[in-house]
Amino acid sequence: MTTKNRYAEYDSLASMYDDQGTQRHDIVVEQLEQLVLQHLPKPARILDICCGTGQIAQRLLQKGYQVIGIDSSEEMLRYARKNAPHAEFILEDARFFQFTSTFHAVISTDVGLNLINTLEELKRVFQNVYQALRENGIFIFDLYVEELCIEDWQTTKIQGEAKENNAWINQFDYDAETKIGCDRTTRFELIDGQWQRFNMTFNWKLYSITDIKSALAKVGYTDIVFYNIKNDFGIESSGHVGCFVCRKS
Amino acid sequence: MTTKNRYAEYDSLASMYDDQGTQRHDIVVEQLEQLVLQHLPKPARILDICCGTGQIAQRLLQKGYQVIGIDSSEEMLRYARKNAPHAEFILEDARFFQFTSTFHAVISTDVGLNLINTLEELKRVFQNVYQALRENGIFIFDLYVEELCIEDWQTTKIQGEAKENNAWINQFDYDAETKIGCDRTTRFELIDGQWQRFNMTFNWKLYSITDIKSALAKVGYTDIVFYNIKNDFGIESSGHVGCFVCRKS
Missing domain, CATH: 2.20.25.110 (S-adenosyl-L-methionine-dependent methyltransferases)
Structure with missing residues (x-):
């Protein structure tokens, strides 16, 4: 990845972001557990894209998974390496990374993917994730959705x-x-x-559920399901957040 | 007045306050015209208490009145003397000033009196105004009211x-x-x-209409009337502001 591609502006957010308290991360990991983790073997390999300061990665490690995190902010990763010293972190942009059939699951939390501002670029992320997943691997990500x-x-x-x-x-x-x-x-x-x-x-960028489902299907994902975090998980603080789960088959 | 009594903290507000645009002052003067000014001879003597940066004083001068403004912020008065060079401004606190039977009308605008935080002190202001008014003189002031x-x-x-x-x-x-x-x-x-x-x-401080009317009556005012600025004058921007008019008789 070239420096030019980096989302370097997120560097300045890292300290604030890391300082937001732990409870919200616990809630996210609970959702991941319900939807994905309980179906995975341990130690499954998980890729965390837009991993930020590694709070989720650390919790997955503690649960016995192998975790690789990627993020395009060096400053975020500086915190991540402190927060999750046993995970592996790579300075990579979700739009450009390349792994081949490596992971049981790929996750993206805290609506990081809304920061990708065109559906074309987002579809490229979906393709990169697809390539990184093993057969039957699961991709789960949350998103602000238009609806x-x-x-x-x-x-x-x-x-x-x-x-x-x-x-x-x-x-x-x-x-x-x-x-x-x-x-x-x-x-x-x-x-x-x-x-x-x-x-x-x-x-x-605000995407519609329809557009996201359609983009996922075009890349080749199956079993695409959308959850309304508030209604389906009773989590008021995630009022407008949705969550997509799909599979490489 | 001793320096100790001064509301010196308003000094730091003066430049922002003076910079708020002229239209709102025009609207206030229109209300004064309807309720009070049209009944006064010219050149009537008007006292503007909590006069701030003299925007209202200047408009009254232009209409042919004699105006004295008092305020307890030196910095406010520095602006006032620029904005209304032909008015007289005196560094005085509304709670402590003394004039005897001098003015045809006393005004206080822009909810300055809500900054007086006890009904006892506010009653003292009402007494000072009463003393400053001629027989049949009119006192008009606006206020955020509890109701x-x-x-x-x-x-x-x-x-x-x-x-x-x-x-x-x-x-x-x-x-x-x-x-x-x-x-x-x-x-x-x-x-x-x-x-x-x-x-x-x-x-x-939020006072009720009842408390204010009662305090005015106790000081000796008559013909006490309350107006709801929004409903009675159709001015949306003054949504929660009321206006009291009363007479020394």
């Missing part, structure tokens, strides 16, 4: 907090034409007695 | 904006026990290439 999010995303949202040594403000605006939610965070941090400013912008 | 605001104030609100050279975040929390809305603003400004942080906290 669940569209109403909520159409109002501009402001969030923020001011503490003694740091402050942040986040504004979220949805563009109905491109179906992209622009998520801008401005952060101030007191470093060596001076306030520093950091800006982060993330574009979340 | 209109309580529902809206009970949800925590976050607002903010990040621009190239400045950013601010505001959080508003209401305490049902003290009936005080705490309004905290953290502002960052790029000054000579360095980010500086400023904090401002304002406590807005």
Whole structure:
């Protein structure tokens, strides 16, 4: 992977992201357990794409799986190697990685794939995952989906907090034409007695369940199932998140 | 007035406050015209308490009135003297000023009186105004009132904006026990290439229409009338603001 391809802007998010508490990761792993893990042998090989700071990888390791994580942010992986010292982490972009028939399961959590902003690129990810899976291997990923999010995303949202040594403000605006939610965070941090400013912008593409199912089917996946995290798992905090499970056959 | 008494914390608000655009002041003066000004001779003497940056004073001057403004922020008055060079401005706290039977009307706009946090202190303001009015003089002031605001104030609100050279975040929390809305603003400004942080906290006390009417009557005012700015004047932007008009007789 060339530096040019890297999603380097996620570097600046790593410390905040890693600091979000552990409970939400526990919940995600519980879902993975219910949907996928209970059907896998141990030690199965799992690939975690867009693995972030390795919180999920560490929990899978503790459950007895072999885990490889890929992410395109070096800073995220710096945290990941601390959080999950026995997993393997590779600096790789989900759109460009290549493994051949290696994994029992591929996972992607925390709606990382919404950060891929075109269906063409997302389909390339699906193809890379397909190639990386063994026969009958399972691919599971969560996603903000249009059917669940569209109403909520159409109002501009402001969030923020001011503490003694740091402050942040986040504004979220949805563009109905491109179906992209622009998520801008401005952060101030007191470093060596001076306030520093950091800006982060993330574009979340909103895909429809129909488009995702169709793209998965075209790549060759079967047994494609969609879950509404809130309704099917009773998890209120994941209000607008959906989860897809499918199989390489 | 001693420095100790001064609401000096409003100094830091002056530049933002002065920068809020002119249209809202035009609307306020229109209301004053309908309710009070049309009944006054010109040049009547008007006292503007909590006059802020003098935007209303300047408009009254242009209409041919004599205006004295008082405010307890020196910085507000610095702007006021620029905005209304022909008005007279005095550094005075509404709770402590003394004039005797001088004015045809006393006004207080932009909910300044909600910043006075006890009914006892507010009653003292009403007494000072009473003393400052001529016989038949009119007192008009606007206020956030409990009956209109309580529902809206009970949800925590976050607002903010990040621009190239400045950013601010505001959080508003209401305490049902003290009936005080705490309004905290953290502002960052790029000054000579360095980010500086400023904090401002304002406590807005929520009074009921009943309490205000009763306090006015006890001081000696008559013809006390309450207006709902939104319903009675059709001004949506003043959604939760009420206006009291009364007379010294």
